[in-house]
């Protein structure tokens with residue numbers, strides 16, 4: 520089954536072509552970073568307008584890259600949420616219009632399920648069950664995954680998401696949007712041991728996260744250094760970036776270790792933009808090695824938003840018979856454990 524995947528939930532227009540037999544055939548991405556950089560964050564209306572400009576040309580590009588045409592398509596998957604409502608509507612409208620014109624099934628996909636399944640696009644994909652750490656700009660969640668749509672929430676952030684904490688730290692340090700990769704690059708130049716930042720909520724049991732205290736601690740440190748005799752020097756900025764990154768990563772590692780212990784799983788999947796972070800990957804691998812567990816993640820370009828993950832997740836569900844009705848689905852907030860399992864999808868097809 521040849522599926523076109525469309526991602527437009529935020530500031531990247533991502534498109535991909537996935538074949539359920541041959542795998543990923545092509546993918547393309549347009550990042551809006553330059554459009555939003557002057558504003559220090561995503562401007563929703565500008566995001567929607569640019570998706571309108573880029574989406575159809577990117578669809579044509581992935582088709583021609585794979586030597587296919589629109590009439591070869593057998594299904595279309597688009598991100599239905601969570602995300603910015605205007606941006607989601609662009610992807611949903613294009614997907615439904617194409618699906619209607621070509622008379623093929625269309626399905627709205629959950630963005631975080633897309634992230635969660637992205638490591639399946641790599642060689643040696645993880646087998647079920649596994650524990651997944653989802654770390655993006657809007658989410659920090661630990662999930663037990665027994666199959667597609669079989670998600671048990673183990674813990675999540677009670678305030679800021681991990682990526683959000685990286686982005687806010689970047690702003691405090693005078694770095695451009697998006698901050699995560701820039702904080703990580705600056706931390707490379709830092710000297711360890713100069714500061715010790717808190718590891719929030721690690722001193723008590725449980726798998727929830729909180730990053731707002733760490734953010735405030737970072738802000739207070741930056742402000743104190745600004746007032747000091749030397750001011751906020753380049754080395755101090757790098758030392759703060761490293762202290763922040765080390766604290767955030769260690770917090771995530773502690774909770775992942777607990778989640779593996781609690782569930783008895785020996786496979787850990789990390790997904791979402793922050794899973795591209797090399798310190799996080801290395802620290803989790805070190806922890807996993809001690810437990811004889813394995814860590815799985817996608818190539819960096821499939822950790823951040825992309826069309827391939829939506830094509831993959833949509834293909835699994837479309838193949839099982841799941842599809843939208845005639846309405847475009849766009850859901851800004853959408854808990855992932857509301858999704859049906861593939862068994863439920865197949866059974867409801869039999870009942871219909």
Ligand code: KG4
Pocket residue numbers: 529634654655656657658681682683685686697698699700703791792793794795796797822823824
């Ligand atoms: O998954 P994603 O592309 O979009 C959302 O669904 O939110 O994640 C974006 C987030 C941003 O907060 C970005 O700063 C962070 O992922 N990020 C990183 C890295 N690359 C992206 N954070 C830390 N280190 C990185 N290398």
Ligand code: ZN
Pocket residue numbers: 630634655656791792823824
């Ligand atoms: Zn995302």
